Amino acid sequence: MCTKYWNLNTKMKCPNCGKASIWNLQTHFMGDYGSCLNEYKLGEKIKELDNLSVVLNGKNNDFIRDCPSCGKFFDLGAKIREGIVEKVYLLKNQN
Numbered sequence: 365m366c367t368k369y370w371n372l373n374t375k376m377k378c379p380n381c382g383k384a385s386i387w388n389l390q391t392h393f394m395g396d397y398g399s400c401l402n403e404y405k406l407g408e409k410i411k412e413l414d415n416l417s418v419v420l421n422g423k424n425n426d427f428i429r430d431c432p433s434c435g436k437f438f439d440l441g442a443k444i445r446e447g448i449v450e451k452v453y454l455l456k457n458q459n
Contacts, residue, residue, distance in 0.1 A: 366400035368392055372427060372442075372449055374406040379454055381434035389440060389452065393425035406449055413447040420444065422455045 369392045377384040388403070394412045404410050420426050420442040427440040443451040 366398065368395035368397060368399055370395050370399040370410070370412050371403040372406065372410075372452070373403055374449075374452055376452070378431040378433060378436065379438070380431060380436040383431070383433040385432050387429050387432065389427040389429045391420070391425060391427045391442075393420060404449070406452065408449075409447050410444075410449060411447075413444060415447045417445045426455060427452060 369390045372389045372391070373386055374389065375384060376387045394416070396412065399412055402411070418424070422439055422441060427442060428437070429440070430437040439455045440452045441455045442449050442453070
């Protein structure tokens with residue numbers, strides 16, 4: 365069985381190389397066994413979140429991914445309202 369994370373697919377422009385592409389972001393936030401099979405899109409209802417509203421700021425959790433074009437790794441925050449990820453953004457202090 366896979367680990368306790370779920371996936372969010374969203375179009376992003378890489379802050380490092382500048383190329384825009386679909387990123388498959390991952391988070392352990394509210395994940396459960398088998399959640400790794402679940403892929404959602406930005407703006408779609410996330411079943412793991414139920415109707416939760418929260419901001420993922422890197423202290424309470426975040427999304428992670430490397431750029432599909434250049435491979436640079438990033439930590440991303442998110443604004444979640446009523447179980448829907450409305451926005452993802454680069455967390456500060458990225459190298």
